[in-house]
Amino acid sequence: MRVLILGGTTEASAIASGLATGSPFEVTLSLAGRTAKPVLANGVTTRSGGFGGPEGLARWLADNQIDAVIDATHPFAAQISANATAATATLGLPLCTIVRPPWSAMPGDRWDAVRTIEDAAAALGDTPRRVFLSVGRQNIGAFQSAPSHAYVIRTIDPPEHADLPPDATVIESRGPFAIEDELDLLARHRIDVVVTKNAGGKATYAKIAAARQLQIPVVVIERPIKAGRHTVPTAADARLWLDTLHENARSERGV
């Protein structure tokens, strides 16, 4: 069975690695190509770059005789999920979409939930604050509309210089992050507000726990709607879905 895994997440790499050897699946892992040094899955065929919208993706799926698609993209990657839903529907292909559960506020959390990145910038207000910005490289530009604050910006690859607000310190680092390190970072930079997407998962949760411990408010950007037909919360569930699909196909063929 030929499987396309849409990736760019730890879940995608985990499933792809698990299917790399000794499985009945021929896997291609697809990355958007945004990260200079992506975490690759050993022994898995990887392609990089956009397909050219839903039509381009449908063409690629047909050309490569793909039997099933796992959409393991990030909860905030809404466009590729819409494309995957449309392209697989056109071709009648099975699709499984991983949507990790979002983080929920716990007692002691001081969350300010906002809908968009622009709302997050506006939520910082006019009084100068020391902001820890952990929203990904592509979204930094929105904070130029809130130039009175001092920003500590953490990204995997360096942001575009033109996107940076006037007072910006950039930290290049890739998760997972430990709570002790996050406590140290927030204290060392005298952070008084954190801005994050509600990404969910364990790898980047420590900043939320650290902010709670230090009683620092967190501006939390809520998720966009992610399209899909069959949605599961974890990589293990997606693997189970794939195994069931394979078993059903075998039974139908009477193998």
Ligand code: NAP
């Ligand atoms: P997006 O807005 O949903 O997608 C924009 C376009 O990028 C898509 O239309 C597609 O181009 C291309 N694309 C996205 N994911 C792709 C993939 N896995 N393989 C091939 N092409 C892909 O996505 P995004 O928010 O920019 O995220 C880009 C990538 O970074 C995704 O793989 C995502 O999992 C990962 N990521 C995103 C975030 C985030 O906060 N958004 C965080 C961590 C990781 P075409 O239309 O040309 O096919």
